[in-house]
Amino acid sequence: MTSLQVTNLEVKIGDRVILSDLNLEVASGKFAAILGPSGCGKTTLLRAIAGLITPSAGAIRFGNKLVSVSSLVLPPHKRNVGYVPQEGGLFPHLRVAENVAFALKGKVERTEREEIVSQMLALVGLSTFAKRFPHELSGGQQTRVALARALAIKPALVLLDEPFSALDQALRGEISAEVVALLKESKTTALMVTHDREDALVSADVIAVMRKGSVVQYGSPTEIYLNPISADVAESTGDVVTIPAHKVSNSEVISPLHNAGASRARADLEGLMLIRPEEILISRVEDSKAVRAKITKINYYGHDALIDLSIEGVSTPVRARVAGPESYSVGENVFAHYEGPIRYFVEP
Amino acid sequence: MKRSRLSFLLLAAVLISLAFAAIPIIYLFTRAVSSEQTTLSNLIFRGKTLEIFLTTISLTAAVVTLATILGVGLGWILYNVRLPKSNLLRALTVLPIAIPSYVFTYTWIAVFPGFSGFWAATFVLVLSTTPYVLLASLASLWRVDWSQYEVARTLGLNSWQTFFKVTFPQIRNSIAAGALLVALYTLSDFGAVSLLGVDTFTRAISNIYRGSFDRSAAAVLALILVLISLIIISSENRTRMSIKLPRSANRLNTVTEPMSKKSLTIPALLLIASYLALGLFIPMGILINRFFSSAASINISNLFITGLSTVSVALLGALIALCLGLPLGILLQQDSKLAKFSERSLLVVHALPGIVMGLALVSFGSKVSWLYQTLLLLAFSYALLFMAKSVGSIRTGLARVPKNLTEVSSTLGVNRAQTFWRVDFPLAAPSILSGVLLIFLSAMKELPATLMLRPTGFETLATQMWRYTSISQFSEAAPYALLLVVIAAIPTFLINRPDKNTSNEGEIS
Numbered sequence: 056m057t058s059l060q061v062t063n064l065e066v067k068i069g070d071r072v073i074l075s076d077l078n079l080e081v082a083s084g085k086f087a088a089i090l091g092p093s094g095c096g097k098t099t100l101l102r103a104i105a106g107l108i109t110p111s112a113g114a115i116r117f118g119n120k121l122v123s124v125s126s127l128v129l130p131p132h133k134r135n136v137g138y139v140p141q142e143g144g145l146f147p148h149l150r151v152a153e154n155v156a157f158a159l160k161g162k163v164e165r166t167e168r169e170e171i172v173s174q175m176l177a178l179v180g181l182s183t184f185a186k187r188f189p190h191e192l193s194g195g196q197q198t199r200v201a202l203a204r205a206l207a208i209k210p211a212l213v214l215l216d217e218p219f220s221a222l223d224q225a226l227r228g229e230i231s232a233e234v235v236a237l238l239k240e241s242k243t244t245a246l247m248v249t250h251d252r253e254d255a256l257v258s259a260d261v262i263a264v265m266r267k268g269s270v271v272q273y274g275s276p277t278e279i280y281l282n283p284i285s286a287d288v289a290e291s292t293g294d295v296v297t298i299p300a301h302k303v304s305n306s307e308v309i310s311p312l313h314n315a316g317a318s319r320a321r322a323d324l325e326g327l328m329l330i331r332p333e334e335i336l337i338s339r340v341e342d343s344k345a346v347r348a349k350i351t352k353i354n355y356y357g358h359d360a361l362i363d364l365s366i367e368g369v370s371t372p373v374r375a376r377v378a379g380p381e382s383y384s385v386g387e388n389v390f391a392h393y394e395g396p397i398r399y400f401v402e403p
Numbered sequence: 404m405k406r407s408r409l410s411f412l413l414l415a416a417v418l419i420s421l422a423f424a425a426i427p428i429i430y431l432f433t434r435a436v437s438s439e440q441t442t443l444s445n446l447i448f449r450g451k452t453l454e455i456f457l458t459t460i461s462l463t464a465a466v467v468t469l470a471t472i473l474g475v476g477l478g479w480i481l482y483n484v485r486l487p488k489s490n491l492l493r494a495l496t497v498l499p500i501a502i503p504s505y506v507f508t509y510t511w512i513a514v515f516p517g518f519s520g521f522w523a524a525t526f527v528l529v530l531s532t533t534p535y536v537l538l539a540s541l542a543s544l545w546r547v548d549w550s551q552y553e554v555a556r557t558l559g560l561n562s563w564q565t566f567f568k569v570t571f572p573q574i575r576n577s578i579a580a581g582a583l584l585v586a587l588y589t590l591s592d593f594g595a596v597s598l599l600g601v602d603t604f605t606r607a608i609s610n611i612y613r614g615s616f617d618r619s620a621a622a623v624l625a626l627i628l629v630l631i632s633l634i635i636i637s638s639e640n641r642t643r644m645s646i647k648l649p650r651s652a653n654r655l656n657t658v659t660e661p662m663s664k665k666s667l668t669i670p671a672l673l674l675i676a677s678y679l680a681l682g683l684f685i686p687m688g689i690l691i692n693r694f695f696s697s698a699a700s701i702n703i704s705n706l707f708i709t710g711l712s713t714v715s716v717a718l719l720g721a722l723i724a725l726c727l728g729l730p731l732g733i734l735l736q737q738d739s740k741l742a743k744f745s746e747r748s749l750l751v752v753h754a755l756p757g758i759v760m761g762l763a764l765v766s767f768g769s770k771v772s773w774l775y776q777t778l779l780l781l782a783f784s785y786a787l788l789f790m791a792k793s794v795g796s797i798r799t800g801l802a803r804v805p806k807n808l809t810e811v812s813s814t815l816g817v818n819r820a821q822t823f824w825r826v827d828f829p830l831a832a833p834s835i836l837s838g839v840l841l842i843f844l845s846a847m848k849e850l851p852a853t854l855m856l857r858p859t860g861f862e863t864l865a866t867q868m869w870r871y872t873s874i875s876q877f878s879e880a881a882p883y884a885l886l887l888v889v890i891a892a893i894p895t896f897l898i899n900r901p902d903k904n905t906s907n908e909g910e911i912s
Contacts, residue, residue, distance in 0.1 A: 102810075105810070105815070107814070129819075131810070131813040131814045132813045132816045132818050135816065137814070144810070146812075146826060146830075148829050148830055157812065157815055157825075158816050204811075204815070205814075205815075209814060
């Protein structure tokens, strides 16, 4: 295992700049997720790290080893990365065991090779499937075989491209937990590309949020969730509500949700407050810190519900999350109260 | 995306293949140019040439039109109408592809000695080329996502409108490709038109060559014929519209369930039955009948030796075609100037009818004395004639190997050459193998080039039956014709196994 360092990376395809001035660092043994919408260049980043495309500028290092700068670009077969492409990419003409042994053939002696293969298959829990062909496996099993094949070369790091996108929702949580556990167990540095915020939040040690070809924020899941650097980043990790606000000091903000009178001075509210729906508390009891609100819509999910509130001074519905079975009804007047950190932005 | 440079070895192999492919064209040109200016213009502008031109064009147009209508119709029926024993029917309707046009012609002449002329040739050629269109349309119909049909119907289109607005646009490229094969088949046909006395270019070239040994005049006519083929090929290329399937459609292997149209079952069966009767059962019946009526006098040992020579020289030709085709097939995976150039050159080679190839290689052979009148030259002519087929099947086979597999292989520490042999090649092998078989089959049936290039005393089944037929010894020809059909039909079946799941594309071009 080794650390990964990407500095000032730029990738062009034709004349189009796909990645520009991208920086990223993953410490040894960590599981990092690249989170971003489709088209932001996250797969391109993965392919550049694997050596499948040639960057136009910047450097990529595995530990102390330089694998890609303008003067030297190591070809993929000399990088020792375990690459798991979308949907696994198993060789359809080879059996499961042969797939796993693919890289070892001609390099490792036969008995040792068989040893490694059975170890790897045991690791992913598919020992009894060695003789099967890929088309005889389910989607989740294919992903696990692909992972076993990648790990068989004892890679410096593992790259996973949307590994769970082909799985249905029910299987997804289970498989991703398994895969993450496997990678942690083998202490492998891993980088996973995903557009699914739950995949990223649940499995990763660190998350890099990508927008338009570069990493805009990097940190632990909690940091990214609680302290997003912009409304856009906030949205990528969960539901978010923005309301107009004015910052008085680092610990004090005026907004229609903090202060019922704020709407009078609406012209002063030049900034935005970012609020997570679970940070808005609703009550039928009046409270000095709470403001009046009217329920306009209820989205009920069973384990929780999202309630749209109409609050004076805010033009869009303010969304609040309430746990469990709720007793409110549409049209009811309630009191809303904000309890959370101050996330204040002045959008250009 | 930036592709890594060609390896030196591949580049060398590509250049060698291209050099071989250039031989016939170079010899045709030098021949044609060596004739004097006056005879050249006399030859091109005399009335007879115009007549030949018009006959060739009208025959081609008639055959293409009728074979396309019949082929698409049969394809649509086999896809859409619920028929008893539909797998067997599919297999049988493809079978006429195995019968060479001159065998067809022979069977009809043997029964009706007066059978000749333009429409007789049209009849024979339509029957033997319909399977090309049929295969192409069936294969593409299977690829059309059935849910699109259902969506169109729910959007208010009736089944005809759906066919023309949804299905047809997706299968038209394949139909055009099938029609192109028919056109090239007709342009290069020598056997049927010669026996039926239709003066097309191929017959005229052969007559001039044999009558006067005036190779320059023959070369000029040959070049005109090549030009016509080239024009047809490139116009098909230009009208081709690319339809990119959305990724999901590629990925999901939707099982399509054709609608059953019971009311059409009887008329459909009647159409298929009459096609099979004319294109398969009656000719085969005549052939078998002739065979048994002459059974006593068959020269078994000669038949065996001729059969063996046919198979071995055809096999040699197919293997040479594979060797010449492999580097080009690999090259065409890439998007480079050399690839584009090779693709164009292949079109030219593809446009050479058998008689033209024969003529060109006779000229070449007369300069290279150690090759002249050898089996190697004959096999080489097969290889060049069918090189485009070989490259085509290698190319499609390789193109179907998913990109991410080769990428995975390279990240697993396997270099490009090894990746090719361990991933690309095994995955493409079925397609490549079927291409080789197809060439083998075509080479066994090849007549005009074989007639010109075979060493003295060497006969293939085709030339032997041709000799007997042209002197009206129909019974003597029967065993050779029958054996030819039987051993040519086997590979046809292997390749075009009418098995729905293999979704064969009829990779003939």
